[in-house]
Amino acid sequence: MKKKIIALSLVLCMFSFTFGIAIPDCFAQQTIKVGIPTSLTGRHSPFGQHQKRAFDLALEEINAAGGVKGKKIEWVYADDQSKPETALTAAQKLFQDKDVILLTGEYSSSNTYPICALAEKQKMPFLVSCAAADNITQSGWKYIFRLAQPAYEFDTGLQDFFSSVVKPKTMVILYENTLFGTSTAKGMKQWADDNKVNVLIYEAYEAGLVDFKPLLFKVKAANPEVVYAISYLMDATLIARQMKEIDINPKMFAGSAAGYSIPEFLSGAGDSAEYVYASTMWERTVPYPGAKEFDEKYRNKYNVSPPYHAAQAYAAAYVCLDVLKRATALTREAVREALVTTNVMTIYGPITFKSYGGYTQQTQLPTLVLQVQKKKFEVVWPTSAATGKYLFPVPKWSER
Template sequence: MKFITLSISGLLFLNSAAFAAQPSGPIRIGVIQPLTGSVAYNGQAYVRGARLAVAQRNASGGIGGRQVELQIEDGQCQPANSVNAAEKLIQRNKVPVLAGAFCSSATAAVMAVAEKYKIPLLSGVSSKADLTEKGMKYFFRSAETDRLMAKTFSKILAGDLKLKTVAYIGVNDDWGRGGVEDFEKYLNELGVKSVMKEYFDHGTTDYYTLLTKLRALNPDGVFVAAETQDGSILVKQLKEFGIETKVFGVGSWATSDFIGLTGEASEGIYAAVPYVSNMKGDRNEAFVENYQKQYKQLPGKYDASGYNSMNILMQAIERAGSDQPEKIRDALYKTDYEAPNGHFRFTEKGEGYGFDTVLVQIQGGKTNVITQAQTDKP
């Protein structure tokens, strides 16, 4: 398998002697993602990106001469299932590091397991702002927070969409509620009035009652926090109701899966996301080309998240010169990773920063970048 080489500054190429005292088998990385259920589209995209990163690394010799092997479990975005997956990966599969678990509520549950066993856990997706405020010593996040997105893009949204009133709709979990709260806070500070706040369960297929209320209120805009399956059904039903309210939000809005499922119903939607395939830059062009060769489609935010997460972890293992969990944890704090969407580093709390985020509008089935901003150190 041949890949275009990405130029990564700060990458430390250790020779195989650094791993001489380590086992000769593969280096295992545990991955917990929703592979079934209403968020499966997104979890599977993460895994595709992760597998591409590992394939590239293994094709170039692995880490210290050892191949990298993903151990993947289905957490279904459910806290209990994700905890069971973490216990299995740590106890049975003996992984020294974990990546997951997508939904913020599931990740919060796995954080306690990682802390108990002193195993580093990297989330490339979970965006509830307070996850890095819990005092955990083994948790890292290479993802945007909804608070960051709200702070960065609320003023542009309020001005461009001429918002005076907004309705808020979110999935009924930690991430959905957190996204609604963060955007409502910043838009309220700009003088935008809240007229509705409603939540739905994962896997909902009938939004009739919610949309009837929305149509009666007729707000200037509606903010939605939803992933691919739930969001696509909601948006299509919104259009079927003849509701012309401007739609914006966070989640999977700018992914090819979402656009493909919604078709014309996605036209005009604004999305605040950390990645789209048409972001500028040589590293992204190389990533998109490699991804398309492998999967015959364009990558989205979750594909990029899996790709970035694995590269961050593999570089940390290489810097550590070991697959011992504490050494990997210490090496993660020294992350200096050049990604398709910017430059990743971590704070002392494990919060990622330095990478780019974008506000896009879907036009003609494609993402049009309205503005791009680098994330500052918190």
């Protein structure tokens, strides 16, 4: 039977070529391909794997419900290996596949930015679900859309907490020397200057540093009220551990999301993570439909809590569904046009793409503040979404 079908397909192809008659739909492409470049291996893989789990969970649901226009969606993953130098090579395979009509995903801004530049050149629509560097949506690109908050706005919730509760007079800002780190640090430095907070140290460090003690001894000597750091996971866990080792005791230690806000930070930093604050883009308590249900499904399926990176990926999957349903044709250009008019509610919040403050095709959403309490994350700000009461100032190491 299979041989007969193959033979019939060949005959139909020859007939179509000879007489200019279209092949029936039953022999057309039966899936809609969406490319997902992200970090499945390498130092960013904990984040990339959270993304993949959420994308796959959403895909199961979408295809079980009938897919799009009678077709199932297919994710085509490309592993950037957590390296900017391999990100473009991985993405090239997606650009070259004529059946891939949309990209989504990616994690690190340093990997995402060059892919965005190539996507713009290749006229491939790209819905960035996570990477936050400001220049991704400040370059005036037509084919790039971002669901995640930009780096400059990552800490709006944390800044509100500073203003309302902490009222610091001094702080230290440490940040990794990447696109994400520099963009986010710039936003916090501007807030500090605007609010007359004396920034005692404003210093970049080499991402992946194996020893932070020389830098942290400078922090200890400065004795700030607040230590604020921007780090991916490995750096975040090491900074937290070494702050305890050398007995640094600010009133508050806060990380800007990323490495400080995922479950792996709790296990990696151990008791050094206790009372650490972190910005986050999402938690199960947000007032968006389906948020709690997604949290439960993710926990049940993968036996781990979903960080905001997973929520972004899950929401991006459903934005893709909405866009593909509304597109007038399953082509890259038609998909781009549908993205422009997006207005859909997700577990991550209402997704529309607007232009404001130098950004184009950018979503604008609030952020939250977490604190580690008894070895788990609690939302402590704003109070409307809180799962626990914040502890401030935090006790000194000798008093715990």
